[in-house]
Amino acid sequence: MGAITDDARRAARFEEHRGRLRAIAYRILGSPDDADDAVQEAWIRYDRTDTDDVANLGSWLTTVVSRVCLNLLEARRSRPQPSLRADPPETIARTPESDPEHEALLADSIGHALQVVLDTLTPAERVAFVLHDIFTVPFDDVAPIVDRNAATTRKLASRARVRVSERGAALQVDRVRQAMVVDAFLTAARNADFEALLAVLDPDAELHADDRVITLGAKSFTRGAAKVAEFGRYAKGATPVLIDDVPAMAWYVGGRARVVYTFTVVADRITAIELIGDPDRIAKLDPVAIGH
Known part of the structure; x- marks a missing residue:
């Protein structure tokens, strides 16, 4: 019984990180099937390793799955594969318990442009760029994955960044990261976490509400992460939306958006949330509900 309990505990620890691991693998590899294979390989390596003394399991697993992905990319170069560019958008963090609305929000925010550019990078450039610029993994942690020192790894990511910008996909990177932040906010709100x-x-995050939302009980202005976080309990019923392809949220009543939540994201933190209840403004924003 004890062994079964321990196995279940180890499996549960891995499942806590599966969504992020698949997101990383999918963005590096560009193929949902390959991403699933990479995560499965990461699970096998985890299952065979004593990780009880690992201080940061998330970081350890990120290293493992990224190395698996790097090996797969290098194998592709030696055995050319059919282009993945025609693949339809896929969700990047699918788990059995995940919310289809969240998955669709992340997928629709990525688009094809970024994937096309990533396909032109070397394996090391691609891994360095994806891990640092999209998933904010520090260069000191990326360096051993690509078998370079931190300075060289920084140059790899820089070259990749230039190519991404030149090919017009930089905006897609920002949208991917904003989608992740908004998704994290909504998930935390729904879980009352x-x-x-x-x-x-952000520690100095601000919340602004228009006159219509104030009539629903919100304050016109709130500042400070703790106070804004308290508002989260009211956001748990919101739905992910896109406004001009930018991730946002909306509260629907009777099939119509009654309150729209727009976000300002800087360095992977929400610095401001605006609550919009004015029907004319909402009509002009024209939010597109994802999975609603």
Whole structure:
């Protein structure tokens, strides 16, 4: 019984990180099937390794799955594969328990442009860029994955960044990261996870509400992560939306958006949330509900 309990505990620890691991693998590899294979290989290596003394399991697993992905990319170069560019958008963090609305928000925010550019990078450039610029992994942690020192790894990511910008996909990177931040906020709100809300908010985060939303009980202005996080309990019923392809949220009543939540994201933290209830403004924003 004890062994079964221990196996279940180890499996549960891995499942806590599966969504992020698949997101990383999918963005590096560009193929949902290859991403699933990479995560499965990461699970096998995890299952065969004693990780009880690993201080940061998330970082350890990120290293493992990224190395698996790097090996797969290098194998592709030696055995050319059919282009993946025609693949339809796929969700990047699918788990059995994940919310289809969240998955669709992330997928639709990525688009094809970024994937096309990533296909032109060398394996090391691609891994360095994806891990640092999209998933904010420090260069010191990326360096051993690509078998370079931190300075060289920084140059790899820089070259990749220039190519991404030249090919017009830089905006897609920003949208991917904003989608992840908004998704994290909504997930924390739905789970009533106050600490997770604080983690995604800038310490000086602000919340602004228009006159229509004030009539619903909101304050016109709130400042500070703790106070804004308290608002999270009211956001748990919101739905992910896109406004001009930018991730946002909306509260629907009777099939119509009654309150729209727009976000200002800087360095992977929410610095401001605006609550818009004015029907004319909402009509002009024309939010597109994802999976609603």
